[in-house]
Amino acid sequence: MAKTVNGGFDYVIVGAGSAGCVLANRLTLDREVKVLLLEAGGTATGLFKDMPMAFPKYVLRRDLNWNFESEPEPYLGGRKVEIPRGKGFGGSSMINGMVYARGHRLDYDDWERRGLPGWGYAGVLPYFKKSENSWLGENRYHGAGGELDIVVPATNMLYEEIRAATLAAGYPATSDYHGDESEGFQRSEMTVRRGRRASAARAFLQPALRRRNLAVHARALACRVVFDGLRATGVEYLKDGRRSVARADREVILAGGVYGSAQLLMLSGIGPARSLEHHVIKPLADLPGVGQNLVEHPFLFAGWNVRPGAFSSELRADRAARWVLQWALRGKGLFATNGAAGNLFIRTDKALDRPDMQFTCMAGEVSARELWFPLFGKRPAHTLGVGVSMIKQDSRGEMWLRSADPRDPPRIQFNLFKERSDMDRAIRGLKALRDIYGREPLRGLVAEEIAPGGNVASDADLEQFVRATGAITQHAVGTCKMGGARDEFAVVDEALKVRGVEALRVVDASVMPDVPGGNTNAPAIMIAEKGADMIRGRATLGVAG
Numbered sequence: 001m002a003k004t005v006n007g008g009f010d011y012v013i014v015g016a017g018s019a020g021c022v023l024a025n026r027l028t029l030d031r032e033v034k035v036l037l038l039e040a041g042g043t044a045t046g047l048f049k050d051m052p053m054a055f056p057k058y059v060l061r062r063d064l065n066w067n068f069e070s071e072p073e074p075y076l077g078g079r080k081v082e083i084p085r086g087k088g089f090g091g092s093s094m095i096n097g098m099v100y101a102r103g104h105r106l107d108y109d110d111w112e113r114r115g116l117p118g119w120g121y122a123g124v125l126p127y128f129k130k131s132e133n134s135w136l137g138e139n140r141y142h143g144a145g146g147e148l149d150i151v152v153p154a155t156n157m158l159y160e161e162i163r164a165a166t167l168a169a170g171y172p173a174t175s176d177y178h179g180d181e182s183e184g185f186q187r188s189e190m191t192v193r194r195g196r197r198a199s200a201a202r203a204f205l206q207p208a209l210r211r212r213n214l215a216v217h218a219r220a221l222a223c224r225v226v227f228d229g230l231r232a233t234g235v236e237y238l239k240d241g242r243r244s245v246a247r248a249d250r251e252v253i254l255a256g257g258v259y260g261s262a263q264l265l266m267l268s269g270i271g272p273a274r275s276l277e278h279h280v281i282k283p284l285a286d287l288p289g290v291g292q293n294l295v296e297h298p299f300l301f302a303g304w305n306v307r308p309g310a311f312s313s314e315l316r317a318d319r320a321a322r323w324v325l326q327w328a329l330r331g332k333g334l335f336a337t338n339g340a341a342g343n344l345f346i347r348t349d350k351a352l353d354r355p356d357m358q359f360t361c362m363a364g365e366v367s368a369r370e371l372w373f374p375l376f377g378k379r380p381a382h383t384l385g386v387g388v389s390m391i392k393q394d395s396r397g398e399m400w401l402r403s404a405d406p407r408d409p410p411r412i413q414f415n416l417f418k419e420r421s422d423m424d425r426a427i428r429g430l431k432a433l434r435d436i437y438g439r440e441p442l443r444g445l446v447a448e449e450i451a452p453g454g455n456v457a458s459d460a461d462l463e464q465f466v467r468a469t470g471a472i473t474q475h476a477v478g479t480c481k482m483g484g485a486r487d488e489f490a491v492v493d494e495a496l497k498v499r500g501v502e503a504l505r506v507v508d509a510s511v512m513p514d515v516p517g518g519n520t521n522a523p524a525i526m527i528a529e530k531g532a533d534m535i536r537g538r539a540t541l542g543v544a545g
């Protein structure tokens with residue numbers, strides 16, 4: 001039973017993640033508008049919380065994380081997949097890998113073609129640019145002066161060597177994968193400011209905290225949206241063991257992320273009616289699409305042991321203390337990076353109209369414990385790792401409530417590699433990567449392949465490797481998808497308003513109808529920028545009138 005009622009707010013935003021922090025900033029630009037931001041977690045703490053190279057350590061921090069896991073995945077031999085999601089100010093941008101890649105322009109043109117006017121490339125590019133402070137400066141594709149700093153590593157990190165091998169294998173290099181040449185190898189863009197992680201909290205929320213029209217509640221778990229008839233009027237939340245209601249005079253805005261927003265809709269009676277009744281939740285709006293259409297980027301790890309002495313001293317892991325010092329004192333050096341030398345976007349099938357594979361080429365092993373071995377006193381690994389992301393996925397997953405208790409994690413199933421086309425893509429990608437790492441000058445550096453492994457030779461062997469080790473890139477979207485009036489699985493319309501009710505929007509990664517071919521932090525921020533203009537009643541940018 002709710003005890004306290006907090007009134008006087010125009011908007012209540014649930015979730016201070018990538019999207020929620022942008023919303024809190026933009027909506028409080030109107031001084032007469034009062035906003036409450038509810039966040040289930042708190043503030044990230046720890047000596048290395050802003051050190052880019054420390055991100056694997058923070059991914060594993062249980063107190064900053066919802067620590068979800070999937071149901072047994074039927075096409076991965078019944079394996080459960082780990083699902084880290086940020087819980088606290090900044091949301092997943094507080095623990096993510098900081099890679100900045102928006103996806104291909106055609107991805108957004110596809111959204112528009114699916115009945116979403118204004119969400120084509122021309123309608124989203126101005127919002128990517130708006131938040132951006134790019135190392136490339138202001139140009140046709142990039143913004144300068146925005147809150148989100150985008151940089152590339154200043155250290156070489158084998159960039160030249162990987163680039164040369166890429167070219168030798170017949171793949172291009174590009175000077176800007178967000179520009180005219182979206183395919184090819186380029187230094188990895190990162191959301192980093194002055195050597196420190198540029199989470200959405202740091203970029204967007206902190207500057208807004210001093211505004212008197214913004215109130216923020218930490219460790220406040222939203223339990224359900226409160227309605228008067230079909231109109232959303234507030235949010236019931238749990239904080240310090242007490243249930244309270246925060247009233248919203250204008251709108252409730254869900255920015256709880258791909259799992260949080262869909263869960264909250266269902267807890268509020270908005271979702272597939274039969275499934276809600278199963279949990280004794282009275283349906284308010286029967287929206288069959290809530291929790292459906294879960295799309296991810298399947299992920300694999302590939303790695304090579306490096307010949308002794310092959311790494312230049314710059315990359316030697318036993319020099320970690322020096323890198324820590326350089327980072328702490330000057331915000332520079334290897335530890336001011338996320339360890340990624342570059343991103344390579346390729347088409348694994350030349351008939352495709354855009355890349356379907358992203359290789360994040362690390363100047364070291366990608367797994368958390370290995371990256372941190374110097375500080376944990378482990379043996380230097382001397383490996384070259386590559387994060388292999390399949391940036392197109394044909395298989396679709398779904399999520400459901402586990403129970404009507406908001407503290408229970410949802411049930412999540414990705415159905416990774418259900419579709420044969422996803423498996424074929426993975427095999428093509430691994431072969432392309434082997435080809436590149438088998439070329440000079442990388443060939444001269446590499447001693448042996450450790451993943452998939454030299455003995456994993458045939459297509460059948462590679463398929464077995466994929467099913468045994470396949471995971472996710474953490475780019476889930478789509479559970480509250482945006483869609484046109486004729487799409488019965490659409491949860492929100494093109495103005496991000498939840499169908500069948502009033503004064504309720506979802507503004508975060510969950511509304512993406514499909515996953516863009518890049519990383520999803522930038523698109524979540526873009527959606528919040530555009531959504532904020534819609535909520536504020538401003539003309540949206542970049543859309544021909």
Ligand SMILES: Cc1cc2nc3c(=O)[nH]c(=O)nc-3n(C[C@H](O)[C@H](O)[C@H](O)COP(=O)(O)OP(=O)(O)OC[C@H]3O[C@@H](n4cnc5c(N)ncnc54)[C@H](O)[C@@H]3O)c2cc1C
Nearest residue numbers: 015017018019040091092097098099222257260509519521
């Ligand atoms: C480990 C990891 C690595 C990643 N690496 C990259 C990368 O390198 N580059 C990239 O672009 N993207 C990356 N991503 C993805 C990217 O960070 C996310 O897609 C993006 O942050 C999603 O933004 P969002 O606003 O939709 O949700 P989130 O940022 O997840 O925010 C949701 C917020 O809502 C809060 N919340 C949820 N439910 C409730 C509730 N009931 N009550 C109150 N609060 C609630 C959560 O605690 C959270 O703070 C990564 C993600 C992860 C997890």
